Amino acid sequence: MDQKIQVAVEAASDKKAVEPIVLDLREVANFTDYFFIASGTSTRQVQAIADEVTERLEKSGVRAAHVEGYATAEWILLDYGDLVVHVFAEPARRFYDLERLWREAKRVRLPGDHVEAETE
Numbered sequence: 001m002d003q004k005i006q007v008a009v010e011a012a013s014d015k016k017a018v019e020p021i022v023l024d025l026r027e028v029a030n031f032t033d034y035f036f037i038a039s040g041t042s043t044r045q046v047q048a049i050a051d052e053v054t055e056r057l058e059k060s061g062v063r064a065a066h067v068e069g070y071a072t073a074e075w076i077l078l079d080y081g082d083l084v085v086h087v088f089a090e091p092a093r094r095f096y097d098l099e100r101l102w103r104e105a106k107r108v109r110l111p112g113d114h115v116e117a118e119t120e
Contacts, residue, residue, distance in 0.1 A: 002034070002082075002083070003060070004057065004060070004062055004080060004082075004083050005022055005034055005036060005083060005108070007053075007056050007057055007060055007062075008036050008053045008056075008057065008083065008085055009022065009036065009110055009111075010056070011049075011052040011053045011055070011056040011057075012036070012038045012049050012052065012053055012087070014052060015040075015045065015048045015049045015052045016045070017038035017039065017040065017049050017087070018038065018039040018040065018041060018090065019037075019038065019039055019093075020036070020037070020038040020110060021036075021037050021038075021099065021107060021108075021110070022034055022035070022036050022037075022107070022108035022110060023035040023037070023098075023099070023102050023105040023106070023107060023108070024105055024106040024107070024108050025102065025105045027104075027105075027106070028102065028104045028105050029102075029105075032079075032081065032082055032083065032084045033082040033083065034082065034083045034084070034108070035083075035084050035085075035086060035098065035102065035105070036083060036084070036085045036086070037086045037088070037093070037098055037099065038085075038086070038087055038088070039087070039088045039089065039090045039093045040073075040087060040088070040089060040090075041089075041090060042089075043072075043073040043089065044073075046073040046074075046076060046087050046088065046089050047070065047073045047076070049076075049087045050067075050070065050073075050076040050078060050085075050087045053078060053085055053087070054067075054078060057080065062080060064078045064079055064080055065079050065080065065081055066078075066079040067079070073089065074088070074089050074092045075087070075088050075089070075092045075093075075096065076088075086098060
């Protein structure tokens with residue numbers, strides 16, 4: 001797994017992110033390589049997850065090119081070019097359902113995954 005993705009996944013996990021997944025978009029999109037999608041159970045948790053991902057990636061020398069949705073924390077988007085991090089409040093994640101919209105993308109196995117992933 002790419003170092004940037006690993007840092008983001010670990011940061012979100014440390015903030016108790018719900019249902020983290022990584023989608024490999026390289027074969028189905030040309031604007032990014034990966035989506036990292038996770039949820040929080042409250043506005044504060046969604047912001048805390050986004051803050052932790054941002055802070056850890058900055059410590060590793062990577063800064064987001066663009067951030068959207070932080071104030072409302074319903075859907076925070078962190079754009080790192082080849083990686084786009086989506087941190088949702090649970091109702092917004094169900095509504096927008098990026099996993100369904102990007103169902104042609106391969107799912108990357110994460111540490112602790114219990115389901116069979118399509119790629120590693």
